[in-house]
Amino acid sequence: MTLTANRAQVAGVGRRDDANISLGPIENRTTPRTVANVLRTAILDGTLSPESPLREARIASDLGVSRAPLREALGILADEGLVDKIAYKGAYVAEANAKKIAQIAGLRKRLEPFAIELAMPRLAGGGRTRVVHALQEMSRGADGANLAMTIEGHMSFHRAFYELSEHDLLIDLWHSWEGQLQLFLSVDHQSFANLHDVVAEHERLLAIIDTGDLEAIALEMDRHVHDQIEAG
Template identity: 30%
Template sequence: MPTVPKLQKQTFGARIADELRRSIFAGEIAPGSALIETALASQFGVSRGPLREAIRQLIDEGLLVQVPFTGTHVVELSEQAVREIYSLRTTLETFAFRLAWDRRDAEFANELKARQAALIDAIDLGDELECIRRELDLHSLVYETANHQILLEVWNGLKGKLQLYWASHHMAHGRRGPRRDSHDSFLDAALGDDLPAMEAEIETHMRLGSETTERFLKDRNQTA
């Protein structure tokens, strides 16, 4: 059966959550700024009910923060959060690789290469937001292969925050995109037969990412 064009009925709240998420990642709604329900509702052409549900969803994804009877804001960026995200990610991705290690097959290898190729395409095209998505897609394959539903859910939660930080980086500096060869050694290890080497590669990869993102935030906060 050819993949049907996803005709499934979707609720307003879900669609608006997608739109809002995109707006936040695109920097159209800056970190720290407030969201007013009535304004957004009329802007999206829906009532406050579905909009509230969308907000709720983004709160759970860690993109918004809400205080009762007062308001909702996009989360502020902090170096502490960056360290937390990357340290947790190191732990989870190591765990994911251990689970996935014996499940790797020819299809895994092909898919991994395909996603790297897709990432490189986006780099060459210069589409920054697409780069971010595809780099996350590349890493997601390991989580998908691990065959661990709850782990996958936690990773999806982390992905949102990562995307926010990377997108902010891009907004500020114009370019934070990865280099074409940024995942070469990662793929080498992932396709090899040395699990400890893979774990070392993860640590290196994450430390690099964490330092880059932290430095960006430090500069930004000094300027402001």
């Protein structure tokens, strides 16, 4: 996809103030993790738009939580790359930087086939179950038109190959770009008329991985990542 036109959010065009949007209250036991989960979902499904300010007092009141767990939650999301904390200004929803996304795509096209190759000995038994569970999560998200769940399944699918590779540097690279990739996918998935198309893309990729043909896997990953960036 081109990172213009219907991808204006990725390029950070305009800043919307989400002051009138309500997310709460949180009814279950309140911890920094539960607060982070609520905010993460709101960011990934577009309820909270890129670059919008995250005003602590308003959000704490809206969610019915104290500011201490909220601040910890914002720290968690900052570590994930979903929130930018700016000194003396506060916290803002991060934007997916177009240049960085293109750089990530270039790395993924070259490194993900290697991660898959290294993961192959473990893509049986528990390793394959993990990948299949990610596909199932994507499918459940698509069935319910749940963008956040679909994205989490999408991320889990690809993350599995890096972690099953047991290559520390590859795993570190994945975690270094994961937040930006999540933000990009939250916009990218909205371009699909049907979220089941996302599932079908990954079923196709897994079928090719199952052949063990490294050349075919590399070609499919090039197409898979290229389509995410150029199609649309």
